[in-house]
Amino acid sequence: MRTLHLRLPEADRSHPILIDSGLLDRCGELLVRAGLGGPVALISDAMVMAHQGERVRRALRQAGIPFVELVLPPGEETKTLSAAADLYRQLVRAGLGRDGTLLAVGGGVILDLAGFVAATYMRGIPFVSAPTTLLAMVDAAIGGKVGVDLPEGKNLVGAFYPPRLLLIDPTALDTLPTSEWRHGMAEVVKAALIGDPALWEQLRAAPARWAQPPEGRERLELLERAIAVKARIVERDPWETQGEREQLNLGHTFGHAFERLSGYRVPHGEAVAAGMRAAAVLSARLGLLETPDLPHELEKLLQGLGLPTRWQAWLSGYGIQATPEEVIEAMGTDKKRRAGRLRFVLLHRPGLVRTYGDVPPEAVRQALMETA
Ligand SMILES: NC(=O)c1ccc[n+]([C@@H]2O[C@H](COP(=O)([O-])OP(=O)(O)OC[C@H]3O[C@@H](n4cnc5c(N)ncnc54)[C@H](O)[C@@H]3O)[C@@H](O)[C@H]2O)c1
Ligand SMILES: [Zn+2]
Structure with missing residues (x-):
């Protein structure tokens, strides 16, 4: 078993991240060991329960933990x-x-959703999370952000409420649809570019190999490395007050604009992929890149993963026609915007990104033209 520790300024919010095959089958015993042997409310969705539910039920029963099951319909509409x-x-x-x-x-x-409920029910009860998608393992589960959507926008109500224990079982991904795997890989590529140049090399050396989940040790290591990148950034900026966490938005200024233009019909992972490519080209145009081949290498990697690299062609596949000007316009309402200026996370080289708040709109337009 691999154990990473997420260290937060408040000791009682710090928590272990356990990564190992079979953790779902042992979740009862692990809860008891963590001093959480009391009654459990198991919150999940119907799809996940159909594929992974029995493992969790059996584990809770074996540990003698009384539990209720609260199962919701799958999909963002549930949040x-x-x-x-x-x-x-x-x-x-x-x-x-x-x-x-x-x-x-x-x-x-x-x-x-469940984290938000745990944070607020009776002013907070212990929360344990076991992510079952790649995206949730490497991104959503790490960093303590919980919350729900409003009709006015996504993730507008929430809290920082880290779990007591985070259980990452790579075998849960055996039943994940390939499309969901690919969407998660967009965030893995992002993590590699932000903070793990060796992982970046490994990914780009054989793009097609990562289009499906690798087996065994390779899968475990991929998860561990991507998780470590986010965990280290979160530790430096746990409550998003230091600017460090902004790095995690690589590709997201463009990506959120694409999502907004589509009325949120395109998958987030695809939007991030197309957005990262645009951000790489923008970095090159501004003369920041120390590795000039990076935009091309990124394009090859994303293509190998079955992710989009040309935003206009990709959006038109969803029946959405948009111009670079409309993309820039859509960026104007990004919640990450500060003091009226667009902020971009730009690349210097794999493993080194910085945030810029003074990018000329003309350069953004050019990058969009080049990656259409
Ligand atoms: N809190 C954060 O920091 C953070 C970060 C990134 C994303 N998010 C949020 O995460 C959400 C997206 O998460 P997601 O991509 O995991 O989507 P999701 O939770 O909707 O899961 C995707 C689909 O996969 C199914 N599924 C899940 N695990 C499965 C498995 N093992 N086998 C078979 N099917 C399975 C689900 O039922 C669902 O239909 C968004 O709401 C986003 O806002 C939060
Ligand atoms: Zn994202």
């Missing part, structure tokens, strides 16, 4: 205040008190 309100009421009816634990098993939707 709402009204779903949270339903969960609060079900927890009350199930008699869950502050000696209970909320165990979330699922993708980012379930983790965000």
